[in-house]
Amino acid sequence: MTGKMSGLVPIPLVEELQEGELVLDSGVSVTADAAMRAEAEWLAVVLRESTGWTVPLVDSQDALVRFEADEDRGSESYRLEITQEGIIIAAGGPAGALYAAQSLRQLLGPTAYRRARVGALDPLPLGVIEDEPRFRWRGLMLDVARHFMPKNSVFRVIDAMALHKLNTLHLHLTDDQGWRVEIQRYPRLTEVGSWRTQSHMGAVEQAVFDTAPHGGFYTQDDIREIVAYAGRLHITVVPEIDVPGHVQALLAAYPEHSVHGEQLPVRVRSGLNDNVLRADEDTVRMVCEVFDEVMELFPGRWIGIGGDEVPRVQWERDPHSQSRANELGLPDASSLYGWLLQQFAAHISSAGxxxxxxxxxxxxxxxxxxxxxxxxxxxxxxxxxxxxRDVVMSPNTVLYFDTFQSDGPDEPLPIGDLISLPQVYAFEVLPPGTPPELEEHVLGAQANVWTELLETQRRVDFNMFPRVCALAEALWSPREKRDYDDFEARLRRSHLPRLAALGIEYRPLDGPHPWQSRPGFANWVGDLSEDRPHQAYPEEWPDAVEQTHPGAAVIPSDPRFTTPSEFALTAEES
Incomplete structure (x- = not known):
């Protein structure tokens, strides 16, 4: 032992290691206060699977594992105490109880992540953990539009998120390349919009196509199942219907809602696309009716409307759009972008x-x-x-996980630039010098897993892990507790074996396995030409405050934020 509780990720707020250990045996049982019985049952189930023991859920204070409510704690806060007599979990709410159970499972070692008994659980160190998260929004965005992920793959991502105490899954459900959610009022969205004839395999500028149809979508019952499954693990699912751009799959199904009314295919190439929504009342009504069904399926507070990367050129050149802008009293046709987003945002707000x-x-x-x-x-x-305004930080300079993880020659093809594990670990959610009165508006952060070139679960695993582990610690753990060298040691010693037992095909810290390396087709190097070198942040930001960790991204400074960043981490970029 090193004074810590055996390599937990994310690292807890307080760890107090004591002498001795507790070995679980087939007589283990679990009890819980009424509000935490679901979380106690979750722990019992994973123990049953990994050990073959019965692990009953009992109404007795003699149970070895006891879940107790502690009204003095926040809803995500917990205390985990392990003694020779047993295990006591005191939590401020069901979410805190689950996070305590996740920490306990980590302490039991890789065997606790198996679906059947293959060996003994690790002995538990005696001691106390006091823990709570630093940020409310600890998120991951999964792009299922560019490459569809079957329902079971989404469950797998949810399980991995729960292991790392992440609590928000943002599903990017629609884009030019596919529409992934059943809308009963508009069936052609999935009949036509959910599949494309082929996919590009190389750089956007020099694409090589695979000539294989790709598609899939979630039925409404699939969505209800995903939302309920995530909810049991205290993960909120945030849907995104991306408008008024990134809509070619919608326009392929319903061309009357395009600016020119022309029949378009579902797009096979990624990158910016001029095709946008027609700015008329019929289109607004259609999209709002889509949102109505989406809001029925996703009961959470937040509903994504997109709004990114929307060229204005079609509106600007179209006589009907110019007339429409004039009718609405807008200064020009490009302002239809804002008018459309205002209609959709108001509709969602009106639904609470x-x-x-x-x-x-x-x-x-x-x-x-x-x-x-x-x-x-x-x-x-x-x-x-x-x-x-409330903000979630998701900077593409640090938290885009479709990128290189090193500058080695064997990294698989990315869509973006270099974002290494140390860079993600060094990420600081709050911009340097954020005034204390504004900090409450920073809900947290999320990483984005765009899948233009991540066509399989194996590729998604490789790009997500272990960077998700670093993200989790940046969002959960106190800044002063974070140390990269210690984090990497915990990964090697304890956490990567857990991921392997769970079946996650992560990127090894020392570089990809041969079967994880870059593909070998012509023209793949387009994104890494001399005209577009890969880098961790845009060079054109002239005024910046740099975090002192050498792997950190540069954060643009703001004259209103005057306090320099003092955040330092002890590692060299790998």
Whole structure:
């Protein structure tokens, strides 16, 4: 023992290691206060699977594992105490109880992640853990539009999120390349929009196509099942229907809602696309009716409306759109972008939900309640904070997981640039110098897993892990507790074996396995030409405050944020 509780990820707030250990045997039983019986049952189930023991859930204080409510704690806070007499979990709510059970499972070692008995559980160290999260929104965005992920793969991602105490799954359900959710009022969205004739395999500029049809979608019952499964693990699912751009799959199904009314295919190539929604009342009604069905399926507070990467050129060149802008009293046709987003945001707000939009929405007169997803670095988040808006940080310079993980020659083809594990670990949610009165508006952060070139679960695993482990610690653990060298040691010693037992095909710390390396087809190197070198952040930001960890991304400074960052981590970039 080193004074810590055996390699937990994310690292807890407080760990007090004591002498001795507790060995679980076939006589283990579990009891819980009424509010935490579901979490106690979850622990009993995973123990039954991995050991073959009966592990009953009993109404007796003589049970070895006891879940107790502690009203003095926050809902996600817990205390885990392990003694020779047993295990006591005191939690402020069901979520805290589950997080305590997750920590206990980690302490039991890789065997606890098996679906059948293959060996003994690790002895438990005696001691106490006191723990709670630093941020409320600890998220992961999964793009199931570019490459569809079957329902069981989504369950697998949810399980991995719960292991790392992440609590928000953002599903990117629609894009130019596919529509993935059944809408009963508009069946052609999935009949036509859910599949494409082929997919590109290389760089956007020099694409090589696989000539294989790709498709799939979730029925409404599938969605209800996913939402319920995630809810049992205290994960909120946030749907995103991306409008008014990234809509070619919608337009392929219902071409009357395109600017020119022309029949389009579901798009096979990624990248920016000029095709956008027609700015008329029929289109607004159709999209709002889609959102109505989506809100019935997803009961959570937040509903994503997209708003990113929307070219204005079709509106600007189209006579009907120009006339429409004039009717609405807009200064020009490009302002139809803002008008459409305002209609969709208002519709969602009127249903008692909160619209979520990418940071381009700050270019318009933003409705007061919109949650801003800051993806183009920190700038959008900083601006939203000064407007008094809630923000989730998701900078593409640090938290885009479709990128290289090293500059080695055997990394698989990415869509973006280099974001290494140390860079993710060094990520700091709050922009340097954030005034204390604005910190409450930073709900947290999320990483985005875009899947243009991640066509299988194996590829998604490789790009997500172990970077998700670093993300989890950045969002859960106190800043002063984080140390990269210690984190990497915990990964090697304890946590990567857990992921392997769970069946996650992570990227090894020392580089990809041969079967995980880059593909060998012509023209794949287009994104890494001399004209577009890969880098961790845009060079054109002239004024920046750099975190002192050498792997950290550069954060653009803001004259209103005057306190320099003192955040330092002890590691060299790998």
């Amino acid at each position: 939900r909160v619209p979520v939009a990418w940071d381009e929405i700050l270019e318009i007169d933003v409705p007061d309640d919109v949650l801003v997803m800051s993806w183009r670095g920190y700038d959008g988040g900083v601006e939203a904070l000064w407007q008094g």
